[in-house]
Each structure stands twice: as C-alpha cells, then as structure tokens.
Amino acid sequence: MLLLFDNGTPRTLARYLIDHHTVTEARARGRDELENGELLNNAEGAGFEVLVTTDKNLAYQQTLAGRTIAVVVLGQGRWSLIKRHVPEIVAAVDAATPGSYTEVKIPLE
Numbered sequence: 001m002l003l004l005f006d007n008g009t010p011r012t013l014a015r016y017l018i019d020h021h022t023v024t025e026a027r028a029r030g031r032d033e034l035e036n037g038e039l040l041n042n043a044e045g046a047g048f049e050v051l052v053t054t055d056k057n058l059a060y061q062q063t064l065a066g067r068t069i070a071v072v073v074l075g076q077g078r079w080s081l082i083k084r085h086v087p088e089i090v091a092a093v094d095a096a097t098p099g100s101y102t103e104v105k106i107p108l109e
Helices: 011-016 036-045 079-095
Strands: 002-005 022-025 050-053 070-074 101-104
Touching: 002 011, 011 022, 011 079, 036 050, 050 079, 070 079, 079 101
Parallel strands: 002 022, 002 050, 050 070, 070 101
Antiparallel strands: none
C-alpha cells in the first residue's frame, strides 16, 4: 500500500512499515502546508491509499464518507509513546480498506 504520513506522524514509524508498504512524508512531497481537507484531496488524487495522522479531530472536521483513502489516526504524536504500540499501528495499517477510519489508542504513560 502507498502510505502518506502527515506532519505529526513520527518518521521513525516508517521503518516498521516499509517492508510491506511504501511510505512518504507530507513534508517531503511539499504537502506540509496543506490543511486537512486539502491534504486528503491531494493524497487521494496522487493515489495514496492510507493517510497516517495524529489529528484526532479529522473525522469531525472532514467528510470521510465516499473517500477512497483510508485514515489511520494515532492517539499521540510522540515517538516515546508510540513505539510501545507499533504492532497495533502496523495491524491497523495492514487492515485498512478504501474509505476506512481507524483510531489507534495510545495512552499517555
């Protein structure tokens, strides 16, 4: 699958996904200044299949129905918290289907 990380997604997470997926960061593609709606539209248009984001408000701010891009939301953006939940994140990305929305809960520990 073709994945796009938004600006809040730690780039270190990519090393756990690149064996089975192609990972691109929004900032590397010049998409770091786009707002969520623009980013979703742009990512879909470019053929990305999954957006990995830390924006928990995305589902409330954007209409996700009818989209072809899946969204995986990380509950936190700090790598020190995320690294303990890598298996859950990988499973969520692997299970993503067109238009799906999944939030991976990552508690403040």
